[in-house]
Amino acid sequence: MKEIMQKMRAEAARVLSSGEVDLVLGWEKGDLWWQSYPVFIENEKKAELLTWDLFCVPNLAKYLLEEIWHKKRVALFFKGCDALGFNQLMQDKRVDREKAFIFAVPCSGLVDPQKVERAGLHQGLLRVERLGDELTFVYKDREKKTAAPWFYYDKCLTCRYPNPVVFDFMLGEPVPVNPRERFTAVKELEGQNVDARFQYWQRQFSRCIRCFACRNVCPACSCRECIFDLTSPRWLGKATELSENQFYHITRAFHMAGRCVDCGECARVCPVQIPLTSLNRKLIKDIDELYGPYDAGVDPQKVPPLVTFNPGDPAAFLESKGV
Amino acid sequence: MQEIQKARLPQLWEYLAKKAPLYLPQQEDGVINFAPWQEGARVKLESLNTVLPPKSIVFPQWETYLHFTQKARELKLTPTKEPEGSYILFGVRPCDVAGITVLDRVFLQDPVDVFYESRRRCTIISLACNEPDISCFCSAFGLEPGFAPAADIMLWDGDKFLLWQSLTEKGETLTHSLTDLLEVPTPAETESVQCLRETAATVQEQKWGLDGVKERAKDMFNAPIWDSLYRRCLGCGICTYLCPTCHCFDIGDFSRGERGERFRCWDSCMYKDFTLMASGENPRPTQKERVRQRFMHKLSYFPAQHGLYGCVGCGRCVRKCPVNIDITQVIKEAGGSISCA
């Protein structure tokens, strides 16, 4: 990772100094071990701020909405999931491919701080390093080594596109693609009866505080004004009554249908850990089943499945499942 | 000073819950929040901060305060019954107790918010922190991880037992009713409290000096930090909704036909329509103004209005911000000094 970080800094300085771009979007290291956050670099001298470590999880693509239109060109770094999000923005005609200079950073997984915390490894932790498939937790006076996948985000473990599908310049070598089954949770829920499923989701939705982090972080949520913010008509009330929360999550998931790139950011940022991935993946799974496999974000030229049809489509609403 | 064996806690909770609704930190789907106790509850006292602060109990995310009926030209308004106040909050960390005292400044000032006032009649049993997290910084605001002066009862974790000290008359009365469950600690145990308090204060890794921050923050309105900090902000409401002191609200109506109700609900100064006026004007048009408002409010405006900081250093926003916007960086910018233990 260090090597890639050096390259990042060098490339960022290069494209800024050559005038190719007037902004570089990357990640910067914060004070605390898990803090790696988006940074906006407009001066080559600041390129040294760039970092690439196990916590560079935020997707930089969505910042283009605010940044790209008044810039000449913006350079930014994409992990595999980020690139899919970018393509979704492309499909929604929200960004201009020519104005983005994309560095691809193949990614074999990032560390979920909550998993570290749950394992009780967080107290006094200074930083986490990776060598091959092994993590080293570095403390003031000791180190601890462990297998990396234990601490990866769930979304990383099921990642199907760790190598960016769109880029101008590749940093590092492509990493092997070895995703775990991503529909396990969905299938498990599908196996339950309808009331059990309801109770499960009722519990999840009741926790929602409508902070809108899931929406705001989502690369497929790029509306100028969100339907949930509109006051006329008022689709969604501001009270976090259960049915309003249900409306929010069902509608949002449905707006994602055929557009969700399965980057898992919504579930990551949810402060109350609503398993939003399962909602999105249910829709992905149904689309795959009913209309053929479709991976949003892979090819922005493809027509998304819910704005097209095939005269021979099944009428899946005629299936009557015993409940 | 008294103590209760941890093994007897379920008994205590059962007893308390019979007296009044009892809220304590419980785990559901991996998320720890204050929730009413019931048989079989998965209580999690050992975790430091709940995801949502107990603000969500004293100042719920939304509450209806009036019902209306509108028929032809006639309008009837009926007040909602004021909420029950005789509940117990158990296991509130000192920073969150301090958070409630911040809310008091807002809601108990004239005109008094009677709903809040009623809810505030609750009994707060605080649990001291033995080992604060790396992201905690309550001491920065003169608070102490091992002690919550505004609580009714203070508890310290002595491993196998909790040391029990009532701080108010209300706390004392409750303590008296628990003679069957509480025991008298040994002098050594009593003395250990001081040690626990001191250790907790030492363990808090970052030592803050906030001298003059209030004053300097006042002049930070045009500071360059705002030009960079806001850019990564997603404009979500995590920091404000999870904050134990944020209290901004909105008022909304819900109606079905001729009947309806008016409710008050949390709102967030991070949202782009927060200050949007009917005319379409917005005095805080970009995220920069909104981010600035949030931090300036905590560090300058609130102190100016109420004489104390609007932050208690619980660290929730630091931990949960999806893009690591960190108030401690702002504090440093405002001249807060920091040194590591």
Next chain:
Amino acid sequence: MSVAAKTQDFEPLIVAFCCNWCSYAGADLAGTGRMSYPANIRVIRVPCSSRVSPNFILRAFQRGADGVVVAGCHPGDCHYVSGNYHARRRFSMLRRFLEFVGIEAERLEVHWISASEGSRFAQVMQDITDKIRVLGPNRKLRDSR
């Protein structure tokens, strides 16, 4: 106890979104032919089944509907050429999704009913009402206020 508890004397409220050219006309024909069906069915006229956004369906459930029907032209017969093909995808997905979050699939029905199928309209509405009667009131998506 099931969340959807059965109540005695339960009269379900069923909202039917009917496309103007086929199903609404089919309902008219059911009327002209005096083909009786339960008064629990209340029709909202839309130009095409493709006009129906899932939001309207959810709103109906929030506001107290026990069942929702979307009715459009038979595939291939859409007055607007392809509207019902889009509706078919949309509601195939929605119905499965609602079921996934724990809503009985029977509460959302989609049917193709042509302008000439008055008796079928009546029959379909009768069947749906019977089904919802068995299911009981919708408590799952209903706003408690």
Next chain:
Amino acid sequence: MRRIGVFICWCGTNIAATVDIETVIKEAREMPGVVYAGDNKYMCSETGQTQIKGTIVQQKLDRVVIASCSPRMHELTFRKTAAAAGLNPYLVEIANVREHCSWVHKDKDAATVKAVALIRTAVAKAALDTGLEPQEFVVTRRALVIGGGIAGIQAALDIAEAGYAVDLVERTPSIGGRMAQLDKTFPTLDCSACILTPKMVDAAAHPNINLLTYSEVEEVEGYVGNFEVTIRQKARSVDAAKCTGCGLCFEKCPSKVKSEFDEGLALRKAIYVPFPQAVPNIPVIDRDHCRWFSKKKCGVCKKVCPASAVDFEQSDVLIKQKYGAIVVATGFDLIGFEIFGEFGYGKHPDIITSMEFERLVNASGPGGGKLLKPSNQQPPKNVVFVHCVGSRDKSRGKPYCSKICCMYTAKHAVLLKEKHPEAQAYVFYIDVRTAGKDFEEFHRRAVEEYAAVYLRGLVGKVFPSGDKLLVNGVDTLSNQAVEIEADLVVLAAALTPRHDAEGLARMLGIGSDAHNFFVEAHPKLRPVESHTAGLFLAGTCQGPRDIPETVAQAGAAAAKAIALLNKETLLSDPCVSAVDESLCTGCLACLKVCPYKAISDKPLTEKVHGRQRRRLVAEVNKALCQGCGACSAACRPGAMNLLGFSNEQLLAEVDAICL
């Protein structure tokens, strides 16, 4: 607060017997915004309408709700009533308390409750109605007729006669179509060419008709009154202005090709006119088969042409033209026989289609109309005709009846006997359908005067035996197997739309059924209109039919087109989608679901915090939009809104209906 008036119709006892009008009025008065609720025994009557108009004025109503029969019945009536009282007609809503309530519910209490709910819903919708103004747009007073068969010719002539310019587009080098291929017509046996050619000449000569033969429609854009069509006029390689039609070129042309006009039974040259009476009588070079174009050799035609009309350099011309109306008359093909192996078509030259029979019996056809067996040029003796080859055949062919086969087969039996009195016709049939003026009489003549033998049953197999064909079939009336030693077998093949009809339907934006016949707007009441305004249908492209029906329908289509062209301007239905540009993100999901190509993108420049920002938004062409609302449902932020069925309105209806 609105001033809504609710008018409840008794419809005699139709509503009043099942719905308690008094309760309904009482309830309606309490509804939000309602300032008046009244009733009338017949709201649509003169007195009812007067009541509405009077109340609108007296009560200063700004919205009107009529609780009555279906809006499909009287919405227009009441809109006009409101307009007469000075209210925008789109501020009227109908609560359907008859078809959807009083007629289908028996319990008076339940029906009354429901009627109140329906009225409440209509009131909620009405409160959000906005006055809409139809847009006026100028009609291009020129028509396009696609297809130069009898339907197209007739339609073109009728429109031209009414004084409007018509472009008649024909794919082949000559107009005339299928009818030109026919010999005689049933049931009068008059000569097809004799009655058709004058019409062809008329069409060519008519000052208002512009013939575009050897041309195809390539692109259609626009909307009723203003279609914009691109037509490809293929290179004829002969300068029409110079050509005198002397025919020297094709006399001398050395390349021979199977004649399409003669169904492949005769040969034509590479430079040719398809048939002697062709209009225009100007040859065309079939470049695929011309030696000049394939080998750059020959050029004989050019050399012999006295008018120097042959022009190898000619290229296709793209014509872009605007039209107010389009008549589609693309005709039919015969079903492909590949799947009907039992009839042996293609395996023996004496197994022919009915269309080939027409050519063989036609004086201008191969063999000069002597009707000889293609295999050996001998007169046939026994001729077997088979009905319903591919028609009424759900499993392999088409489920429908091709309608004309019974009659033309009878005609063929007659013509056979006329040519060869000694010959014998055998007709295998399922049913003989003779519904038509003089049809049954004609069929009887074929049987009685011309001694055609009708065998009710199916043909199982046809196979060559020596110079004969053995036809195995069943006579279901006598329940006996039949074997006929035939000289000629004629297959009455199913009619199908042109092979490329589906593509044309898509290009035009009209519907086509499962068999790709174009779909009429209403099978009874709008049989010559398509679902798309301004596009009319004529002839067999819409379904099998005979010549008189085709001509009648062509006339009807022409009349509709004329009625349209007669208007200087048209009013568009204002219930179309509208974009809220402040909400539109420009993702154009709407464009993808629009069946009418009514949505396009448009760049917008706006000031954001002092800087110019360019972004895309959707734009609706109000004339193209038909108001289906698919875009509104596809639009996530709700920027696309269908006027008359807006998000706000539907939401209000849902809320109200659920109370």
Next chain:
Amino acid sequence: MLKHPLFPQVAVVERISRETADIKTFSVAALKGGVPFNFMPGQCAMLSVPAVGEALFSITSAPAQADFLEFSIKKTGAVTDCLHGIEEGCQIAIRGPYGNGFPVAQLKGRDLLFIGGGIGLAPLRSLINYCLVHRGDYGNIHIVYGARSAADLMQRKELYENWPASPATSVYLTVDTGQEGWDGHVGFVPQYVEELGFSPQNSIALTCGPPIMIKYVLAGLERLGFQPEQIHTTLEMRMKCGVGKCGRCNIGGKYVCRNGPVFNFAELKKLPAEY
């Protein structure tokens, strides 16, 4: 039962008069008659139409008017749209009064210069009429008022009749663009103020109008020699809850609803430029 500070009372809209194409004045009385509450000029009230929502307005009547409160309301959003749709006799909800009002005591003995634009006359009108009732307490009163066009001038009876008829009171009207039938001054309010050239001596200026007008009025007055302390304005449109709790109306450390809505520019200059 204790009363929630946000709980309004029912009031009757007794009279509605149209001022301009998009401004109406509503007379609102308590159910039992009379004003729903007492107030001072510059204070505000929260009106609401149930199911639609609340909106805050300056009270435009003067305290002397004891029969009802008056509100001049311009159509700008959901609530105002709805209010414009109601009819006389309808009931609405009202709570207040909110804010501190104009510093009437401080104004005593001074010459007063009122500068209003468009709907901005509404809060000033309350004070003008208050001063006219207590005419002896104040010096000369100058009222400069402008609108886009003649048809957009509100309270025309008072502008043309009542106010000019009061002693030592002058009214100066202007419109942005002239038109047929208007023989008065044409031009923007700030320029007109400068043209008229008022003396800052013992004067207090009170201004309300669109932000852009305020900006230029302020500059103009300073050129005329007015000190920031001598210029007052009101920022009532920033208020939401009215009771200092909802956290929306603060400008820096000041809450419009608690510390305002009337501020003088010396105070405002100390605040961050977020108004």
